[in-house]
Amino acid sequence: MEWQEFSGSWVLIPNNPRGIIHFLGGAFLATAPNLTYRWLLENLAKQGYIIIATSFLNTLDHKSIAVNVQNRLENILSRLENRFGIELRCLPIYGLGHSMGCKLHLLIGSLFEVERAGNIFISFNNYPLKQAIPFAENIIPSLQSNLKNYWQIDTNLEFEFTPCPEETKVIVKENYRIRRNLLVKFNNDSIDQTTTLQPILTNLFPNMVSTLTLQGNHLTPLGQDIDWQLGDIFDSIDIIGKWFKDNFSRDLYNLHREISRWLNPVNLQI
Known part of the structure; x- marks a missing residue:
């Protein structure tokens, strides 16, 4: 697939x-x-x-x-x-x-x-917009200035998402x-x-x-x-890799499981 x-x-x-x-x-x-x-x-x-x-x-x-x-x-x-x-x-x-x-x-x-x-x-x-995009409070005045200076539009337009x-x-x-x-x-x-x-x-x-x-x-x-393969000798690098996989992958697995459960609550197979 x-x-x-x-x-x-x-x-x-x-x-x-x-x-x-x-x-x-x-x-x-x-x-x-x-x-x-x-x-x-x-x-x-x-x-x-x-x-x-x-x-x-x-x-x-x-x-x-x-x-x-x-x-x-x-x-x-x-x-x-x-x-x-x-x-x-x-x-x-x-x-x-x-x-x-x-x-x-x-x-x-x-x-x-x-x-x-x-x-x-x-x-x-x-x-x-101002909260959704980082530095938007600095960007918006610049956009307004460009409209006025380069396009000769005298405007105080309020930039915002629609709706x-x-x-x-x-x-x-x-x-x-x-x-x-x-x-x-x-x-x-x-x-x-x-x-x-x-x-x-x-x-x-x-x-x-x-x-x-x-x-x-x-x-x-x-x-x-992360498909972290443990070495023949379980060393400190393997411990770090296993911790990363267990903690970060676990949250993703849980999300997938709950979505699957909601989609098909009668016959869940993961």
């Missing part, structure tokens, strides 16, 4: 698929999701899920990004059906997002009448349609905003929203398993 590129998205197709996962990564990490999130996505594919990891470039217009990635998903589904003869319409589709990818899935579930068996939100982030965080909350409260949701946060994640999303979704769909707090941090989903 190897990654294939379709319309700027990366796809894994297992034998006898049981479902489809549409993955959207975090800002600046989603340009090559087949590399940055490789271990997590490949192991979900091994459990029988077609992985469609859509890459995108981050801009301030998050609504346009959401529209674009959803349109590309529809195109890819049609191409897969035509090329491989897979009856995709019979398979459940799940959205899986990390950080900014969560916001995009929320917008997709609010702006489109999409069919989803559920959505998984890992480390939801909906900060305004802004408060507008996003309103859109979700009024339009979000996906009933079954899993929210995952990590105990060492200072930029996670799951606690602001959880009551909104729970109010919409009582008893259909699960929230988990796991060991790890904001970058845990990007982890890669």
Whole structure:
């Protein structure tokens, strides 16, 4: 099973698929999701899920990004059906997002009448621009100055994501349609905003929203398993390698296990 590129998205197709996962990564990490999130996505594919990891470039217009990635998903589904003869319409589709990818899935579930068996939100982030991007407070005045000096635009434009965080909350409260949701946060994640999303979704769909707090941090989903082979003589370097593998891989394993449990709670096999 190897990654294939379709319309700027990366796809894994297992034998006898049981479902489809549409993955959207975090800002600046989603340009090559087949590399940055490789271990997590490949192991979900091994459990029988077609992985469609859509890459995108981050801009301030998050609504346009959401529209674009959803349109590309529809195109890819049609191409897969035509090329491989897979009856995709019979398979459940799940959205899986990390950080900014969560916001995009929320917008997709609010702006489109999409069919989803559920959505998984890992480390939801909906900060305004000045908090979401390091050094933004220094960058924004420079952008405003360039617009004025070079483009002769007399402006005090306020640079912000579209929709802004408060507008996003309103859109979700009024339009979000996906009933079954899993929210995952990590105990060492200072930029996670799951606690602001959880009551909104729970109010919409009582008893259909699960929230988990796991060991790890904001970058845990990007982890890669380390195949550390112990030497014939167990020395200090091996001890360091084993500690690294046990601690860093463990958080990634736990994340994968909990996602798998939620996707298929009756017949979990890892």
